[in-house]
Amino acid sequence: MSRSNPILAASAQSTEAYQQAIAQTSQAVVQWLQQPEMYQGKSVAELRERIALDFTTEGLGNQAAIERAIEYFLKDSLSVHHPQCVAHLHCPSLVISQAAEVLINATNQSMDSWDQSPSATIIEMKLIEWLRAQVGYQAGDAGVFTSGGTQSNLMGLMLARDAFFARQGHSVQQDGLPGDLSKIKVFCSENAHFSVQKNMALMGLGYRSVTLVKTDRFARMDTADLADKLALAKANGEKVLAIVATAGTTDAGAIDPLREIAQIAAENETWLHVDAAWGGALLLSDKYRHYLDGIELVDSITLDFHKQFFQTISCGAFLLKEARHYELMRYQAAYLNSEFDEAQGVPNLVSKSLQTTRRFDALKMWMGLEALGQKQYAEIIDHGVTLAQQVAAWVAEQPALELVMEPQLASVLFRFRPQQGDDAAIALLNQKIGDALLDSGRANVGVTEHNGVTCLKMTLLNPTVTLEDIKLLLALVERTAASLA
Ligand SMILES: Cc1ncc(COP(=O)(O)O)c(C=O)c1O
Structure with a gap:
């Protein structure tokens, strides 16, 4: 080796290099x-111009590579902890999550087999048991940590699909999809996350397999429309694999009526998956846990900890009500989860995951729970929900602003409303306001559409943000609008 050993290991040279690198990065x-x-x-063009890979024959060494990352990555990163960074379901992270990342990265455990992650496997399983208890599932460990909501939704849809065909004596796992694929459908509300469509396409069933159910004035699934559409599907000989309810839609934060939908799913003998990627945070809430009433009835659940649980990306989970359904994705790989191992009760989590090599993200949530405790975790989650209500009340009082809908979780949908201009002009102005704020570097406010109306969105996850901060942001929105007019 031309330089010193670059691998993290026990030697004095390696541990010193490790400590230096970590000190240099953490100071930055x-x-x-x-x-x-x-x-x-900086603009897209400026960043393209500025950023270039410096891959040389001899290498720059750690210190110079870190300096370059600070210059070209860190300084031009978005400050997700900034009070005016409110565009997305993109949280500032817990300090304890950063400490957990140090351990996760340094140990580099892989969650696919026991012999690559012994203590980590047990910690993840115990955390899944604990999460199951929080949602009200029976004791057990059916579930797994995932890369996030998209993957968890894929697991729910895939198991729903395979359970549907298993009931008809057909194994999709072995033989692939049977029959007329155009008859296969899943149902979700028109506000469900687009990962439903993308996952159905990935499963070979296309966006058209997704039937959209109407929503009520609070952006929640309209259960009468669900029941009607299911009846129509049945009359047309369609095969309904699953209903996907959402607990916390991406923009409005709407929580579908889970108990009622569970009743409809049971009547139709249909798998019910709940995408609680966002709203799942309310499991830890003091004030708002009841919004998730009925979640214990569903067949599978998506949770995301890199949203309102304030964990670093990535960190999500999938929970499965009945462990037997995991048989539908069983694959025995001699080198990872052999029959011999399993007969002896060795837990190899590859059996529960779509991934093979997998990060030990569960540690972040484990350490977060231990460090914060129930009271503080509840406080930081509740903060955003309560703040959204206060902000909405403030927006409603501003003559130049219009509240587009009442908040339900921690988001506020609103728009700047000039005295003149048709809908298209107002939509364009609001789009421009969002772009101008980001270009100025002062704020990141979301631009989205709700019921066909282009609006601005504040996702108020950050527990350190106050109503005063948001009033300043809204004043900036108004000034920006005036400068664009
Ligand atoms: C409701 C909902 N479900 C799923 C997802 C996808 O989650 P992820 O980005 O973790 O894959 C999102 C992302 O924002 C979401 O809002």
């Missing part, structure tokens, strides 16, 4: 956290 992070701007405001 501390400085970055203090940058006043939310974003340095």
Whole structure:
């Protein structure tokens, strides 16, 4: 080796290099956290011009590579902890999550087999048991950590599909999909996350397999429309694999009426998956846990900890009500989860996951729960929901702003409303306001559509943000609108 050993290992040289690299990066992070701007405001073209890979024959060494990452990545990163960074379901992270990442990364355990992650496997299984208890499932460990909501939704849809055909004596796992594929359907509300469509396409069933159910004025699934559409599907000989309810839609934060939908799913003998990627945070809430009433009745659940649980990306989970359904994705790989191992009760989590090599993201949530405790976790989750209500009340009082709908979780949908202009002009103005704010580096406010109306969105996850911060942001929105007019 031309240089010193680059691998993390026991030697004095390696541990010293490790400590130096971590010290250099963590000091840079501390400085970055203090940058006043939310974003340095460089354009796409500027960043393309500025950023280039410096891959040389001899290598730059750790220190110089880190300096370059600070210069070209860190300084031009979006400050997700900034009070005016509210565009997405994109949270600032817990300090304890950062400490967990150090352990996760340094140990580099892989969750696919016991012999690559012994203590980690047990911690993940115990955390899944604990999460199951929180949703009200029976004791057990059917579930797994995932890369996030998209993957968890895929697991729910895939198991629903395979359970549907298994009931008809057909194994999709062995023989692939049977019959007329155009008859296969899943149902979700028109506000469900697009990962439902993408996952159905990935499963070979196409976007058209998704039947959209109407929503009520609170953006929740309209159960009368669900029942009607299911009856029509049955009359047309369609095969309904699953209903996907959402607990926390991406924009409006709407929570579908889970208990009622569970009743309809039971009557139709249909798998019910709940995408609680966002709303699942309310499991830890003091004030709002009841919004998730009925979640214990569903067949499978998506949870995301890199949203309102404040964990670093990525960190999600999939929970499966009945462990027997895991048989539908069983694959025995001699080198990972052999029959011999399993007969002796060795837990190899590859059996529960779509991934093979997998990060030990469960540690972040485990350490987060231990460090914060129930009371503080509840407080930081409840903060956003309560703040959204206060912000909505404020928006409703501003003559130049219009509240597009009442908040349900921690988001506020609103728009700037000039005295003149048709809908298209107002839509364009709001789009431009969002773009101008990001270009200026001062704020990141979401631009989205709700019921065909282009609006601005604030996702108020950050527990350190106050109503005063948001009033300043809204004043900035108004000034930006005036400068664009
Ligand atoms: C309701 C909902 N479900 C699923 C997802 C996808 O989750 P992920 O980005 O973790 O894959 C999102 C993302 O925002 C979401 O809002």
